[in-house]
Amino acid sequence: MDGMSIKLTRRETVLGLSASAVLLAQTPNPPLPSNPDEELKAVRDQIQQNLQQLDKVQMPMSTEPAAHFKA
Numbered sequence: 001m002d003g004m005s006i007k008l009t010r011r012e013t014v015l016g017l018s019a020s021a022v023l024l025a026q027t028p029n030p031p032l033p034s035n036p037d038e039e040l041k042a043v044r045d046q047i048q049q050n051l052q053q054l055d056k057v058q059m060p061m062s063t064e065p066a067a068h069f070k071a
Contacts, residue, residue: 006047011064015054 008016033039 006051010067011059012051012054014064015057015059016050 033042
């Protein structure tokens with residue numbers, strides 16, 4: 001990776017996983033380019049589009065279950 005990282009909260013991760021099937025059903029993905037750099041850019045653009053779609057969804061705080069992580 002070239003230094004770009006995307007940080008997601010637990011809620012965004014869960015919402016992304018649960019909404020991914022819906023998003024995939026709505027918009028078909030274009031074919032990936034054969035050039036690795038262009039492919040990486042296309043995947044990042046798709047992630048950004050998905051995040052923009054997820055930002056439009058309101059999720060109440062009660063949706064997130066209480067969880068305690070112990071190391």
